[in-house]
Amino acid sequence: MENLVFHQIGVIKTPYTSSAPYQPVENDDQEFYLDVDDRYVQGLKDLDSFNYIYVIYYIDRLKDIPQMLVAPPWAYGRDVGVFASRSPGRPNPIGLSVVRIRKIFGNRVYTSGLDVFDGTPLLDIKPYIKDLDSKIDANHGWIEASDDAEHLALHIQGIPHDY
Amino acid sequence: MENLVFHQIGVIKTPYTSSAPYQPVENDDQEFYLDVDDRYVQGLKDLDSFNYIYVIYYIDRLKDIPQMLVAPPWAYGRDVGVFASRSPGRPNPIGLSVVRIRKIFGNRVYTSGLDVFDGTPLLDIKPYIKDLDSKIDANHGWIEASDDAEHLALHIQGIPHDY
Numbered sequence: 525m526e527n528l529v530f531h532q533i534g535v536i537k538t539p540y541t542s543s544a545p546y547q548p549v550e551n552d553d554q555e556f557y558l559d560v561d562d563r564y565v566q567g568l569k570d571l572d573s574f575n576y577i578y579v580i581y582y583i584d585r586l587k588d589i590p591q592m593l594v595a596p597p598w599a600y601g602r603d604v605g606v607f608a609s610r611s612p613g614r615p616n617p618i619g620l621s622v623v624r625i626r627k628i629f630g631n632r633v634y635t636s637g638l639d640v641f642d643g644t645p646l647l648d649i650k651p652y653i654k655d656l657d658s659k660i661d662a663n664h665g666w667i668e669a670s671d672d673a674e675h676l677a678l679h680i681q682g683i684p685h686d687y
Numbered sequence: 688m689e690n691l692v693f694h695q696i697g698v699i700k701t702p703y704t705s706s707a708p709y710q711p712v713e714n715d716d717q718e719f720y721l722d723v724d725d726r727y728v729q730g731l732k733d734l735d736s737f738n739y740i741y742v743i744y745y746i747d748r749l750k751d752i753p754q755m756l757v758a759p760p761w762a763y764g765r766d767v768g769v770f771a772s773r774s775p776g777r778p779n780p781i782g783l784s785v786v787r788i789r790k791i792f793g794n795r796v797y798t799s800g801l802d803v804f805d806g807t808p809l810l811d812i813k814p815y816i817k818d819l820d821s822k823i824d825a826n827h828g829w830i831e832a833s834d835d836a837e838h839l840a841l842h843i844q845g846i847p848h849d850y
Contacts, residue, residue: 566755569768574828592729605732607812654825665737
């Protein structure tokens with residue numbers, strides 16, 4: 525099957541060099557930003573008019589061979605299909621996060637917490653448009669069917685808890 | 688800069704062979720589905736527990752060289768940065784749509800309307816998880832600042848209108 529070639533358009537900077545949270549965590553004390561390569565800076569025009577963006581990136585620190593069934597960290601050993609999970613170990617290592625824009629200075633887009641390692645290659649930025657992307661009747665799928673759905677919800681939202 | 692290689696995991700089937708809408712359109716009379724390659728079918732386990740999914744695809748029918756400023760069809764000639772748009776002509780031709788799952792049979796995921804050409808290569812499927820992805824304080828960015836915001840909203844939502 526044909527290979528599809530993408531290229532890095534910038535780099536994601538986070539405080540996470542050796543471990544990263546499973547999902548974005550709000551943290552005002554740490555900096556998260558996208559450094560967009562100079563040749564793409566003009567493409568950021570008007571981006572700051574949006575509250576949220578999609579950040580699409582290449583999951584470059586993955587060493588395991590992707591499996592079709594995965595046991596997400598929230599699922600206590602339950603196996604789900606890889607496409608029913610946000611596991612990084614997927615057939616195509618494409619990462620997707622929804623984050624808030626804090627400010628944009630030149631080629632640098634400051635965001636709310638990003639659940640990726642420092643230095644992760646950036647592939648794309650898209651505006652998160654309310655009428656297209658905010659689905660009020662969305663659900664939590666297999667997560668809410670879990671015996672421990674409330675606890676899992678804290679993990680998903682990155683809310684610290686001690687149980 | 689290093690090339691990042693992805694590969695097709697299936698194909699998107701839509702009624703659109705010569706033109707496609709700018710965004711997903713709800714249409715109960717037409718079929719939209721993802722045909723996932725056999726070797727990835729096990730990865731669909733539990734996907735049907737979600738109301739919505741992200742479909743990530745390779746925009747393969749693009750002929751123009753990506754520009755940093757684009758004039759979206761909704762914007763009446765206004766230029767915005769490509770990253771502030773959902774224009775297909777982007778530095779990396781990665782497409783992203785949020786769609787509803789209708790049903791899953793074997794390797795086939797039936798969805799609500801998808802704004803892509805028939806035969807578009809599928810790259811990834813991710814669950815749309817309410818607490819992660821549904822941002823109630825999202826906005827419409829430069830679109831809502833437009834003089835014609837209400838009209839643009841109809842385009843964005845794919846709602847037919849005759850003005």
